[in-house]
Amino acid sequence: MTSFILFAALLIVAVIAILLPPLLRAPKPSTGADHREANLAIFRDQLAELERERENGSLALADFEQAQNELQRRLLDEVQPAASAPSETRPGRKTALALLVVLPLAAAGGYALLGNQQALDPLQRQARITPQQIEGMVAGLVEKLKENPDDSKGWLMLARSYKVLERFPQAAEAYGRAGALVDQNPELLADYAEVLSRSQGGDLQGKPTELVERALKIDPNEPQALLLAGAAASDRQQFALAADYWARLLAQIEPGSEEAKALAAAVERARAIAAQGAAAAPAGQTAVANGSAVSGEVTLSGEVAGQASPDDVLFVFARPDEGPRMPLAATRARVGDLPLRFRFDDSMALAGGKKLSDFKTVSIEARVAKAGKAQSSSGDLFGTLSGVKPGSQGLRLLIDQVQP
Template sequence: MTAFIIGAALLLAVALAILLPPLWRSAPPAAGADRRETHLAIFRDQLAELERERDEGTLGAAEEAQARSELQRRLLDEVETQPAAALTQGGGRRTALFLVVVMPLAAAAGYALLGNPGALNPLQRQARIAPEQIDAMIGGLVEKLKKNPEDGKGWVMLARSYKVLERYPEAADAYARAGSVVDQDAGLLADYAEVLSQVHGGSLQGKAGELIKRALEIDPNEAQALLLAGAAARERQDFAAAADYWSRLLSQLEPGSDEAKTVAAAIGEARELAAARAAGGTTSAKATSGAAQVAGEVTLSGRLAGRARPDDVVFVFARAEEGPRMPLAAMRATVADLPLNFHLDDSMALAGGRKLSDFASVTVEARITRAGNASTSSGDLFGRIAGVKPGNRKLRLVIDQVQP
C-alpha cells in the first residue's frame, strides 16, 4: 500500500511540474502598459491623418466618416482586450494554486469514494477459495481423467488433493491408478503408504509396509519413507529397527531444530525399549501395557443399530483432553466386529508424536463412518468417554450419538 501511495504522489508531482510554470508566469505589467500606449499613439496619428486628408479635400465626408468609425471600433476593441489580459495574468496564478491544493485532495477523495482502498492491502488481495470452488476444481480434474485415464501425473495430483481434504479412501484409489508414475518415485510411494495407513486406522502393516520397503529400495535416504519405516517397525515392536530407521532420518535434519529434537526423543525411547526387551524378554511388553494402556469393550446402541451396515468402518482412538487433536493411539475394525474388545497403548503412537503415557487423562472415542476414514463427517455414529486415566482396562464405551 505504501509503494502505491508513493508512486501516485510522484506521478501527481510530475504532472504539476509540467502544468504550473506556464500558469504561474505572467507578462510584466510595464510591458502591457507600454503596448497599450503605443496602440493609442497609433490611433491618434491615424485620426489626425484622416482630419488632414479631409481638410485637404482628398478624402470625402462619407469616406472620412467610415474611416473614423472603423478607427473608433478598433480603439474600443483594444480597450476591452487589455482588462481581459490582466485578468488572465492574475487568473493563471489562481489556477496554479488551485492545482497545487485542490487536485491532490480531490484525487484522494475520489479514490476513497469510487476506488477500492482495501485492494491495496496484500492480505485482502489473497485468494479465498470457497469449498464449492475446490469441489468444482476436483470435479473438473476427475472429468479430465475419465477422458484420459492413462494420465499418471493427473492421478497423483488428484490423490494429493484428496489427501489434503482428508478423503483418504479416494486418495488411495487415485494413487493406485497412477501406475508407474508412483511405482518409480520413492516420495510418492511413501505418501501412498501414509494414505493407506490413514485408511486403516494408522496401521502401516500389509500393503503400506510393502510400499515403504519399495520406496527405500529406490532411495534409501527418502525422509518420509524412513519416518514411516520406523513407525511400522515400532508397531511390530521391533524397537531396534525403529531406532535404526529414525537415526538415518535424524542425520538429514537440521541439528537443534524441532523436528530433530522430536525424532531424537523417539530414537531414545525406541533404544530403551529395545534394551529392555533384550534384558528381560517381556519387559518391553510391560512397558507398552499397564499404566500406558486403556482397554475395554465397544458396543452399538440398539436404537442406532438400523443406521449402520456390517461393513461400515469403526475407529477406536484416544485423544488428549487438552492439546493436540491427533489421536494418541488408534485401532480399526468394522461394525460386524461389534461388540469389540479393544486396547490402546503407547506402541500405537505415531512416530515422534505424543503417547498415552504423556497425559494424566484422555478421551476415548469410537466412531462409525461410512467414508472409511477417521475424520469427522456429518451422520457419523459415535460415543466417547472423557477423563479416562491411562491404566483403565474396564471401559464400557457405547456408540449412542449421531454427528450433526
C-alpha cells in the same frame, strides 16, 4: 497494495509535472504594452491629421469635433486595461497551487468512492477456494478419468485432491491407479504409504511398509519415508531400528528447530526402550547379538582436526563389503564427542532387514558431515576400515581423509 499505491502516486506526479511548469513559469514580457504604444501613435497621427484638415478648411468644425470625440473615446478604451493591470493577480500560480493540492486529494477521494478498496488487500486478492469448489473440481476430474483411465497424471492429481479432502481410501485407490508415475518416485511412494495407512486407521504394517521400503531403496534419505519407517518399526516394537530411522531423518532437519527437538526426543526414548529390552532379553538372543557385534573407537587425526568444529555432525555406520552399499547399522554424534566408542549388532539392522551376521565382512566408516547430512559431500572428513568380520572388537578407526 504497495505496488498499486506507488504506481498511482507516480502517475499523479507525472500529471502534475506536465501541468505545473506552464502555470508556474514567469510570464514573458508582454507585447500588450507595445501594442498600446503603437495604437497611441496612430491616434496621435489621426488627431493631427484632423487638425490639419480643419485648419485647411477641408473639414467643418462640427465634423472635426465629432471625429475628435470618436478618437478620444477609442483612446480611453485602449488606455483603461493598461491602467488596471497592476492591480490584477497572477491566476497561473494560483491554479498551479490548486492543482498541486486538489489533484492528489481528488484522485484518492474518487478511488475511495468508486474503487474497490478490498482489492488493495493482498489477502483479499488471494483466491479463496471453498471445499465445495474443490469437490466440484474433483468431480470434474473423476469424469475426465472415466473417459481416459490411463491418464497417470490425472490419477495423481486426484489422489492429492482426495488427500486434501481427507478422503483417504479414495486417495489410496487413486495412487494405486497412477502406476509407474508413483512406482519410480520415492516421495510419491511415501505419500501413498501414508494415505494407505490412514485409510487403515493408522496401521503401517503390510503394504504401507512395503511402499516405504521401496521408497528407501530408491532414496535412502527420503524424509517422509524415514519418518514412516521409524513409526512402523516402533509399532513392531523394534525400537532400536526406529531410533536409527529417525536419527537419519534428524540429520536432515535444521538443528535447534522445534521439529529437530521433538525428533531428537523420540530418538532418545526409542533408544532407551531398546536398551531396556536388550537388558531383559533371554540369554540365547543376547549371545547371538553379541556374537556378531563389532565395536571400537573413532578418533580424529590431528592433520585434519583444524577443518572440523565441535558441533559438526558425525556419522558412524557399517556397510557390506560386497553387494548393495545400504548401511546395515548407523549412529549419529558430534565431533565434540570424539573420541567416540561405537558398537553395532544385529538388533540395530536398518531398512531391508539385512544384519551384520548376514555378511562375511563389512566396512566401518566414520564421516564428519559438513552439510549435516548422511550422504557424502565435498569437504567431508572421513575414515574407513574394510574387511571387518562380524564379531570383531576393539577396532581403531581414524578420520584422516577429506572428501574431494
